[in-house]
């Protein structure tokens with residue numbers, strides 16, 4: 001069935017190559033707003049969205065990954081990072097957080113931007129160096145970083161192919 005919203009959703013891909021151009025704060029905040037309106041278990045809204053807009057703070061995160069991640073720079077050159085975090089011990093933090101992140105990937109796509117889930121930040125921000133950065137962002141120490149949404153302008157010429165899905169993904173019973 002043809003529908004512009006379904007089309008938007010099914011054409012989103014993870015982007016791993018970005019230009020130097022910064023995303024205007026208005027667009028970043030629109031993405032965060034989309035995250036804010038994600039569903040949450042029992043409407044408790046236990047997660048927070050941390051928009052890291054300050055360039056030197058973004059660099060701190062990048063340098064942390066360069067220094068401590070086995071895979072090195074995990075941000076693929078993106079200049080904007082949005083962290084989603086919630087209480088580590090709450091059973092719904094991951095589920096609520098994932099809904100927020102997906103809303104933001106879709107909003108970014110709708111705004112013509114590339115985005116990708118980055119998973120390393122919970123581990124990185126739990127190291128002695130990372131904990132200082134986490135504190136400076138105002139993220140409570142007992143919060144888990146569910147994931148990060150990196151956002152930017154996809155580099156021209158880079159193919160952003162939609163990955164094939166398993167043929168038996170959907171079961172109709």
Ligand SMILES: Cc1cc2nc3c(=O)[nH]c(=O)nc-3n(C[C@H](O)[C@H](O)[C@H](O)COP(=O)(O)O)c2cc1C
Nearest residue numbers: 012013014015016116117118119120147161162163
């Ligand atoms: C929970 C989760 C963690 C992910 N972590 C990373 C990551 O750390 N780095 C990365 O480049 N992509 C990460 N991804 C993106 C996946 O690799 C990507 O969604 C998958 O390959 C399918 O590609 P698509 O998003 O283009 O459809 C993650 C995705 C999810 C859902």
